Amino acid sequence: MRAEDLDEVLAIERASFSMPWSRGAFLYEMQQNRVARCWVARDDTARVVGYLCLWEVADEIHITNVAVRPDARRKGIARSLLGTVLDDARGRRFKIVVLEVRPSNNHAVSLYESFGFRVVGRRRGYYYDTGEDALVMEVALRGEPVPPGNQAAR
Numbered sequence: 001m002r003a004e005d006l007d008e009v010l011a012i013e014r015a016s017f018s019m020p021w022s023r024g025a026f027l028y029e030m031q032q033n034r035v036a037r038c039w040v041a042r043d044d045t046a047r048v049v050g051y052l053c054l055w056e057v058a059d060e061i062h063i064t065n066v067a068v069r070p071d072a073r074r075k076g077i078a079r080s081l082l083g084t085v086l087d088d089a090r091g092r093r094f095k096i097v098v099l100e101v102r103p104s105n106n107h108a109v110s111l112y113e114s115f116g117f118r119v120v121g122r123r124r125g126y127y128y129d130t131g132e133d134a135l136v137m138e139v140a141l142r143g144e145p146v147p148p149g150n151q152a153a154r
Contacts, residue, residue, distance in 0.1 A: 001037035
């Protein structure tokens with residue numbers, strides 16, 4: 001992700017979340033947070049169609065944000081981003097990947113489960129817009145293969 005991607009990223013963010021990150025939040029992650037990494041996926045016209053942000057802390061990856069353009073959903077973009085990140089993390093010898101997800105986000109929960117994530121906890125009232133809990137999901141990285149079709153641009 002580059003600063004010039006932010007107009008497209010913010011449009012996706014606002015269309016995807018009731019509590020969207022601000023431009024400043026993305027800039028902070030990209031320019032000041034030394035443990036943060038952000039990737040984008042592009043279509044054939046170089047348009048940003050999805051993104052994934054994470055933190056690398058010790059031997060752990062914490063996925064902080066994943067979203068796909070509404071008109072590009074259900075086409076494998078999030079799967080591709082996630083698969084690329086997991087492959088990269090395995091290759092760099094990270095041990096675990098963790099994330100939080102709304103229990104009501106069935107598509108995301110199913111996607112994460114397809115990569116071997118499992119629910120390991122719950123954060124009560126995590127989403128302050130609705131008071132909804134967050135499921136804490138994690139997957140241990142042991143070098144197992146990632147499902148096919150998982151390639152994303154960085």
